[in-house]
Amino acid sequence: MPELPEVETVARGLRQTILGRRILSIRLGKTDFIDDPAALEQHLPGRRIDAVERYGKFMLLRLSETLSDELAAESRAANEKMASASKAAPTTATPSLLVHLGMTGQLAPAPAAQPHQKHTHVWMTLDDGRELRYTDPRRFGRIAYIAAASLAGELTDFGADPLEVTCEEFAARIRTRRARIKALLLDQSVLRGVGNIYADESLWRAKLHPARLGVQLNARQAETLRKVLQDILRKAIAMHGSSISDFLDADGEPGEYQRHHRAYGREGKRCYRCKTPIHRTMVAGRSSYFCPKCQPAPRMSRQHRRRSR
DNA sequence: CGTTGAACCTGTTTGC
DNA sequence: TGCAAACAGGTTCAAC
Numbered sequence: 006m007p008e009l010p011e012v013e014t015v016a017r018g019l020r021q022t023i024l025g026r027r028i029l030s031i032r033l034g035k036t037d038f039i040d041d042p043a044a045l046e047q048h049l050p051g052r053r054i055d056a057v058e059r060y061g062k063f064m065l066l067r068l069s070e071t072l073s074d075e076l077a078a079e080s081r082a083a084n085e086k087m088a089s090a091s092k093a094a095p096t097t098a099t100p101s102l103l104v105h106l107g108m109t110g111q112l113a114p115a116p117a118a119q120p121h122q123k124h125t126h127v128w129m130t131l132d133d134g135r136e137l138r139y140t141d142p143r144r145f146g147r148i149a150y151i152a153a154a155s156l157a158g159e160l161t162d163f164g165a166d167p168l169e170v171t172c173e174e175f176a177a178r179i180r181t182r183r184a185r186i187k188a189l190l191l192d193q194s195v196l197r198g199v200g201n202i203y204a205d206e207s208l209w210r211a212k213l214h215p216a217r218l219g220v221q222l223n224a225r226q227a228e229t230l231r232k233v234l235q236d237i238l239r240k241a242i243a244m245h246g247s248s249i250s251d252f253l254d255a256d257g258e259p260g261e262y263q264r265h266h267r268a269y270g271r272e273g274k275r276c277y278r279c280k281t282p283i284h285r286t287m288v289a290g291r292s293s294y295f296c297p298k299c300q301p302a303p304r305m306s307r308q309h310r311r312r313s314r
Numbered sequence: 315c316g317t318t319g320a321a322c323c324t325g326t327t328t329g330c
Numbered sequence: 331t332g333c334a335a336a337c338a339g340g341t342t343c344a345a346c
Binding site for chain 3: 007008011062105106107108109143145146147191193200201202203246247249250252269291292
């Protein structure tokens with residue numbers, strides 16, 4: 006379900022509904038998608054939700070310190086005064102609940118009296134009588150309690166924010182690589198937040214075949230790709246994401262961006278630019294939709310041709 | 315460095 | 331109608 010625009014939609018919704026609420030207690034169902042279930046039970050009760058951030062496809066619920074944490078925070082602050090020079094830490098450290106929605110995850114508050122869904126596996130009682138619930142049929146998501154001291158380390162292996170990445174950095178991350186452009190767009194250590202839908206949509210707009218190699222893009226093509234990707238992500242966020250089957254925003258409304266898809270899910274339908282039927286093939290292990298005319302296949306290299314003969 | 319395929323799960327759609 | 335296969339917005343890991 007969720008890529009950057011959908012996760013951003015959920016995060017914005019939660020900011021409206023649960024910011025400042027305190028978690029009184031927590032109840033768990035199946036826990037195989039939770040890093041350390043006992044840590045949740047031990048550390049969440051009593052904490053206030055002070056902020057909801059998005060990091061790639063992850064949501065970060067920033068939690069208040071407890072008394073014992075505040076003591077630790079004091080000594081930490083003292084240490085940081087000494088050595089605050091070289092930190093890759095993209096964020097201020099706070100105890101946090103890390104949530105990834107996987108393919109089918111939902112995180113939303115509900116009145117405690119409301120019957121829960123079949124696949125709800127986490128219930129967090131809030132101080133206003135509601136419950137913050139996590140529901141995920143496939144359990145491909147991930148939930149983890151992260152202590153303040155571990156937060157920076159948890160966020161290290163991520164690439165650039167696609168909405169903020171500069172022309173120079175984007176080119177450096179793409180044009181040096183021999184992997185397929187589709188694989189690079191999906192690689193969270195290259196760019197954080199792009200998934201299958203927005204990869205295909207941006208490649209269609211940039212007229213690039215998904216199997217083109219990163220190194221094969223010239224500077225102009227890379228810059229076009231960056232620009233269309235940002236434009237698509239911004240518009241998708243404005244329209245509350247794409248609802249293919251079951252994604253709903255905080256108000257229970259589906260997103261609207263699926264109506265603007267030009268490639269994803271359109272196999273056999275005609276290209277909006279040239280009327281050629283859209284093709285679907287597997288690239289980087291994922292269904293990839295593209296226009297065979299607007300997005301011509303890359304020319305095989307000499308070695309590749311020799312081998313496949 | 316890269317790619318591929320399988321695995322993790324459940325639900326829905328497609329095809330015979 | 332029924333049943334099996336294919337497929338799904340994600341990530342990870344082994345094998346090559």
